[in-house]
Amino acid sequence: GENVEQHPSTLSVQEGDSAVIKCTYSDSASNYFPWYKQELGKGPQLIIDIRSNVGEKKDQRIAVTLNKTAKHFSLHITETQPEDSAVYFCAATSNSGYSTLTFGKGTMLLVSP
C-alpha cells in the first residue's frame, strides 16, 4: 500500500517568513495530493490540493509543487501569519476509483509574532 513520509515534524518561523513542508510517497500510481490544516480540537480542513497532471498550483500565499519522478510534493506558505499556526498534513491517494487517503504524520507549524 501507499506510504507517505512528512518532514519536518515541527517548524518554527517568524511572522513574515516562508515555511516549507515536504512529503514523499511510495506508490508511483498516486495521482491526487491534498494538504490539510488542522487546528486544535478541530477536524482537518483542506487548504490546497494538486493532481498528478500538473506540477505546481498556487492560491494566494499558499503553493504546492509536485515532482512525480522523485515522488515528492511540497507545501509552501509565504508571508506567514500567527493564524497560520496549526498542524499541517499531506496526503496521497492512488486509487482512481475512489479517494481513500493515506496521510503523513503531520507538521506542527508555529508562527511567532
Added chain:
Amino acid sequence: GAGVSQTPSNKVTEKGKYVELRCDPISGHTALYWYRQSLGQGPEFLIYFQGTGAADDSGLPNDRFFAVRPEGSVSTLKIQRTERGDSAVYLCASSPGGGGRETQYFGPGTRLLVL
C-alpha cells in the same frame, strides 16, 4: 451550507463497553469515509461507503469494529468490547460522488477515551 457533523463530540467509556459514533455528511454527498487519528499521528483510513454499501472496509482493525449507513446518508461506527487502545479521535469525511481525486470534507471528530 452545513458541513459534516459528528456526535458526540466526546465520549468516555469503560473497557469492555459498546459505543456508537454518528456522522452526518454534507447533504447530497454519496461518499462517506471514516478515519481514526491517534495522538500525534495523521488520520488512518477505516472504511469507505458509496451510498448504502461499504465499498472498502480494509482499514477496520478487527471484527470489534463495524459501520453502517442504512439510508445512504447518516453513518454509525460501532465498536464492541472497547479496549484502551481504541482511544483516539474518530473522524468522518464526505465527498460528492466518491470518484478518484475528489475533495473530502472532514467533520470535527469524536474524541473517544476508553478507561
